Amino acid sequence: MRSLGRLSTTIPLVLSTILIPLTVALAFWWTPEDFDQGLSQKIFYFHVPIALTSYVAFAFGAFSAAMYLWKRTEVWDLRSYVGVHSGTIWGTLVLLTGPIWAKASWGVWWNWGDRQINVFLILFLYYCAYFMLRFSLDEGERRRSASAVFALLGIGLIPLSFLAVRIAQTLIHPVVFSTGGAAMPNSFLLTFLVGFAGMLSLMVLLISTEMRGKRTAARVLQLQRVARGEDA
Amino acid sequence: MIPAALAIARVKFVLELRRREVIFAMLLFIAATIVIVHFALSGDTGAGSRAAAGMLWAAVVFTAVLGLLRTFAAEQEEGALDALLLAPIDRAAIWIGAALAQFGFLVVVEVVAVPVWWVLFFQAGGPSIGTVVVALLLANIGIALVGTLAAALALGARTRDVLLPVLVLPLVIPIVLAGVTATYGAFGEEVGGLRPLGFLALYDLVFVALAWGTSEHLLGD
Numbered sequence: 544m545r546s547l548g549r550l551s552t553t554i555p556l557v558l559s560t561i562l563i564p565l566t567v568a569l570a571f572w573w574t575p576e577d578f579d580q581g582l583s584q585k586i587f588y589f590h591v592p593i594a595l596t597s598y599v600a601f602a603f604g605a606f607s608a609a610m611y612l613w614k615r616t617e618v619w620d621l622r623s624y625v626g627v628h629s630g631t632i633w634g635t636l637v638l639l640t641g642p643i644w645a646k647a648s649w650g651v652w653w654n655w656g657d658r659q660i661n662v663f664l665i666l667f668l669y670y671c672a673y674f675m676l677r678f679s680l681d682e683g684e685r686r687r688s689a690s691a692v693f694a695l696l697g698i699g700l701i702p703l704s705f706l707a708v709r710i711a712q713t714l715i716h717p718v719v720f721s722t723g724g725a726a727m728p729n730s731f732l733l734t735f736l737v738g739f740a741g742m743l744s745l746m747v748l749l750i751s752t753e754m755r756g757k758r759t760a761a762r763v764l765q766l767q768r769v770a771r772g773e774d775a
Numbered sequence: 776m777i778p779a780a781l782a783i784a785r786v787k788f789v790l791e792l793r794r795r796e797v798i799f800a801m802l803l804f805i806a807a808t809i810v811i812v813h814f815a816l817s818g819d820t821g822a823g824s825r826a827a828a829g830m831l832w833a834a835v836v837f838t839a840v841l842g843l844l845r846t847f848a849a850e851q852e853e854g855a856l857d858a859l860l861l862a863p864i865d866r867a868a869i870w871i872g873a874a875l876a877q878f879g880f881l882v883v884v885e886v887v888a889v890p891v892w893w894v895l896f897f898q899a900g901g902p903s904i905g906t907v908v909v910a911l912l913l914a915n916i917g918i919a920l921v922g923t924l925a926a927a928l929a930l931g932a933r934t935r936d937v938l939l940p941v942l943v944l945p946l947v948i949p950i951v952l953a954g955v956t957a958t959y960g961a962f963g964e965e966v967g968g969l970r971p972l973g974f975l976a977l978y979d980l981v982f983v984a985l986a987w988g989t990s991e992h993l994l995g996d
Contacts, residue, residue, distance in 0.1 A: 612989065612992055665945055665948045665949070666945075668944075668945040668948075669945035669946065672938075672941045672942050672945060675934070675937075675938055675941050675942075676928060676929065676932065676938060676942060679929075679932040679933045679934040679935075679938055680931060680932050680933075681931075681933075685931060688992040688993075689928045689929075689992075689993075691992065692924075692928060692989045692992050692993060693928055693942070695985070695989060696921075696924070696946070696982075696985055696989075698985075699981045699982060699985045700945070700946060700949070703949045703977075703978055703981060704948065704949050706949070706974055706977070707948070707949035707950075707952040707953050707974060707978075708949075708952060710952065710953055710956055710970055710971055710974050711952040711953065711955065711956045711971075
């Protein structure tokens, strides 16, 4: 079990140390410059993988929440918390890299006409509230279930936000920047996939490291109780 | 299950009739919000304007949050919540009852506020009232549902009153988006016919399902 725990940090550590610098190298030295957007398009290889990684982390948080409600074991509660936590960290990066790209390619820091970024903003606000909820409840069963239910409801919110933004947008503001167009050249796609794999492994690394930290903290607390002669 | 929910909703209405704690406050609040938004937009909310439509939805959502702050307050103060939890009824009945009451409060407030909004901003050329009413009713269901859900989650939280708006508002953003779009449609703008209304109905269904599925874990043990 212990060696398994170590592997769950070692493998993503190795992968992310290789893949993320590789993405930088591929993005700047291998892929041709985008005909339309020029150099600024390079941020695509970071911004989009970060956004997808953030969704994966939130999904992991929600999945673990469902598992907690089903199994009722504390470890799923911790996983759910760590997933949402990680999703929020990546989400912050999305909201930082998004405007940089928007400014470079559209000339504005924020584009209320862009579907993805608006949905993401709703989701980000929602999951930020998760921490307020969690930390204003006393530790225990009640906090674990309330956090789990809240994390799980986000799964309903994502598709509904997409639909709502779409309904409001295609009709109110015309979609100015269409995401369609010519298919990506292979070199773009490959660099993007390497970037995505790199970000994913970094996320796994962060999650498993935080999980280890949390478990160790719980174990220390338990040992302290034993040392004081209280019930373990 | 349904009779239990109805009984709980009835209790809340009777309490409200006797104490007049929530609805009156909601009415004053919605009036103040409309006035504030009107002046915040430098009075640019003339007849037929989109701003006037948006203002109604913003006011409705914020007013709903105000009402939600008292959702389980009576039960908690008098210790009735423990009794309800011990009662041989489905847990879902407790939040459905609370959501029904919340829905009723919202309807009462809107019955007063919407005609006033109408007279203030659209003496002529207002939106078609049928669409606005249907949109509001569907939105009320959604707001009452997710609001009661969030109120149940926040029960026992140290910062409950601060927490609740933070939990509810991101959840109702889709409702506002669709509601405003439906209201533009009511002005005769080409906004995809019944799609916004259909979306509001879908939103209600999704959250009924989610709330039902998790209701067992909602109110604590």
